[in-house]
Amino acid sequence: MPCKKPAPSPADRRKQDILAILEETYKNSGTALRSQSVFQLLVAVILSAQCNDNQVNRVTGPLFAQYADAAAFAALEPAQLEPYISSCGLYKNKAKNIVGAARIIHNEYGGQVPADREKLMALPGVGRKTANVMLSVGFGLPALAVDTHVQRVANRLGLAQSKTPEQTEAQLCALIPEEKWGDAHHWLIWHGRKICAAQRPKCGQCPAAALCPSALPQKDGGKA
Numbered sequence: 001m002p003c004k005k006p007a008p009s010p011a012d013r014r015k016q017d018i019l020a021i022l023e024e025t026y027k028n029s030g031t032a033l034r035s036q037s038v039f040q041l042l043v044a045v046i047l048s049a050q051c052n053d054n055q056v057n058r059v060t061g062p063l064f065a066q067y068a069d070a071a072a073f074a075a076l077e078p079a080q081l082e083p084y085i086s087s088c089g090l091y092k093n094k095a096k097n098i099v100g101a102a103r104i105i106h107n108e109y110g111g112q113v114p115a116d117r118e119k120l121m122a123l124p125g126v127g128r129k130t131a132n133v134m135l136s137v138g139f140g141l142p143a144l145a146v147d148t149h150v151q152r153v154a155n156r157l158g159l160a161q162s163k164t165p166e167q168t169e170a171q172l173c174a175l176i177p178e179e180k181w182g183d184a185h186h187w188l189i190w191h192g193r194k195i196c197a198a199q200r201p202k203c204g205q206c207p208a209a210a211l212c213p214s215a216l217p218q219k220d221g222g223k224a
């Protein structure tokens with residue numbers, strides 16, 4: 001007789017119910033960063049560290065009109081890039097990293113961003129989060145990037161119990177089917193931006209409040 005799969009625990013059911021709510025709420029969401037190519041996406045993601053996506057888009061519009069691909073960026077000195085990106089924060093480091101990455105991509109990969117986590121993480125300015133964004137958004141490969149929003153929201157909702165983005169990534173990947181990893185990254189980011197802010201989360205407007213172990217009590221008697 002075939003073995004019966006054990007029934008999911010109430011805790012597992014709650015997590016799956018939360019994910020279903022997030023999927024329904026944010027099903028048409030994606031990245032807010034504008035780009036015309038995988039290389040441009042990489043530049044935008046590097047610029048987005050400690051800078052919001054709208055500001056990155058304001059910067060990359062004129063920047064990509066002037067320098068469109070890895071070859072064009074590889075020919076620059078970081079100091080030439082700095083004036084374009086100075087409103088993005090940490091711009092001196094970002095300029096160095098973008099030009100350094102462009103040179104490697106131009107010289108070693110024929111101008112094409114590699115679709116490989118190790119090779120991506122060997123590029124200057126590219127950590128695991130950025131590599132995962134590139135794999136999922138840039139190449140449509142299964143990867144779940146954990147940024148500050150994903151880390152906070154996943155832990156508040158009890159989808160993860162972790163101190164590090166790596167642990168959160170592993171716990172979320174164990175919970176979510178592989179084909180939804182990339183989408184789940186966007187659900188959690190948009191929930192963090194719109195509702196579950198770092199300071200003063202809007203629990204009264206949160207569609208998952210009834211299932212959230214971190215929901216703040218509401219003035220109207222707890223209804224959310």
Ligand code: SF4
Nearest residue numbers: 196201203206212215
């Ligand atoms: S109920 Fe509050 S803490 Fe929980 S996910 Fe919603 S906004 Fe965040």
